[in-house]
Amino acid sequence: MKKPIIATASLAGCFGCHMSFLDIDERILDLVELVHWGKSPINDIKTFEQDCDIALIEGGCCNDEHIHTLRDFRKHCRILVAVGECAIMGGLPAMRNNIPIQECLEEAYLNTPSTAQANPERILPNDAELPALLDKVYPCHEIVKMDYFLPGCPPRADLIYGALTALVTGQEAKLPYEVIKFD
Ligand code: SF4
Numbered sequence: 255m256k257k258p259i260i261a262t263a264s265l266a267g268c269f270g271c272h273m274s275f276l277d278i279d280e281r282i283l284d285l286v287e288l289v290h291w292g293k294s295p296i297n298d299i300k301t302f303e304q305d306c307d308i309a310l311i312e313g314g315c316c317n318d319e320h321i322h323t324l325r326d327f328r329k330h331c332r333i334l335v336a337v338g339e340c341a342i343m344g345g346l347p348a349m350r351n352n353i354p355i356q357e358c359l360e361e362a363y364l365n366t367p368s369t370a371q372a373n374p375e376r377i378l379p380n381d382a383e384l385p386a387l388l389d390k391v392y393p394c395h396e397i398v399k400m401d402y403f404l405p406g407c408p409p410r411a412d413l414i415y416g417a418l419t420a421l422v423t424g425q426e427a428k429l430p431y432e433v434i435k436f437d
Contacts, residue, residue, distance in 0.1 A: 258307035258422045261292040263327055265320040266347045266391055267313025270408045271338040272296065275310065277411035285415075288422050302330040308421050310337045310414070311400070314344040315392045317385035328398040333421060335402040336394045337414065342403050348391040355387055402427050405434065 264272055272295065276282070292306040293299045309331035315321050328334060339345040350358050359378050363369050394400050404417055404427075417427035 257288065257290050259290045259292045259304065260418070260422070261306040261309040261327065261331060262294040262296060263309065263311050263323055264295055265311065265313035265323060265341070266316035267338065267340045267345070269312070271312035274408035274411050275414050278415045281415055285418070288419070302326070306331045308333045308335065308418065310335050310418070311341050311394055312337050313340045314347065314394060315388065315397055316347050317387050319385035321397055324394060324397050333401045334398065335404060335417065335427070336400045337404045338409055339405065339407040341394045342405060344391040344393050345407065351390040355389070
C-alpha cells in the first residue's frame with residue numbers, strides 16, 4: 255500500500271509546535287514506517303514534489319507570504335490540520351490586532367532602549383523583498399478551509415502523535431475530553 259505523505263509548515267508561530275511534534279521522541283521511527291515526508295522545515299524540503307495527504311500547520315498569517323504559503327498547502331494537501339493556538343486563533347502574534355501597524359513597528363524598531371541605540375538613524379524595515387505585513391494576524395481558517403484543529407500552546411506531543419497516526423491510518427482524529435473542556 256502506498257504510504258501517505260505528510261508535510262508541515264510554520265507561519266506566524268514560534269516553532270514551539272514543531273518542537274512539541276519532535277517530542278514524540280523515538281515514536282518518530284514508527285512514523286517513518288508509516289509515512290513519506292514531503293515539504294517541511296524538519297527536513298528542509300522547500301517545494302511540493304508531489305501532493306501530500308496530511309499537512310500540519312503551525313502559526314496564523316501575519317504577512318502576505320504566510321497567505322501564499324497557506325493557500326499553496328491547501329492546494330497541494332488533502333487534509334490540513336491547524337496545530338496550536340496561533341494557527342487556530344492567531345495566538346500571541348494576534349495581540350497586535352488592536353494596535354495600528356505603524357505603532358507596532360515604531361515600538362519594535364525605534365522606541366525600546368535597545369533598538370533606539372542600535373538604530374540611531376531611526377529606520378523602519380522597508381526592503382521590497384520583505385513580506386508585506388497584513389492589517390492584522392489571521393487564524394488559518396479565515397484564509398482557507400482547515401480540516402482539523404489541535405488545541406494547545408503547544409499541543410502536547412501525545413496529542414499530535416495520536417491525531418497524526420489516526421489520520422495516516424485513515425481514521426478520524428479524535429480529541430480527548432480534557433483538551434476541549436476546561437472545568
Ligand atoms: S501555539 Fe504556542 S507553541 Fe505553537 S507556535 Fe504558537 S506560541 Fe508557539
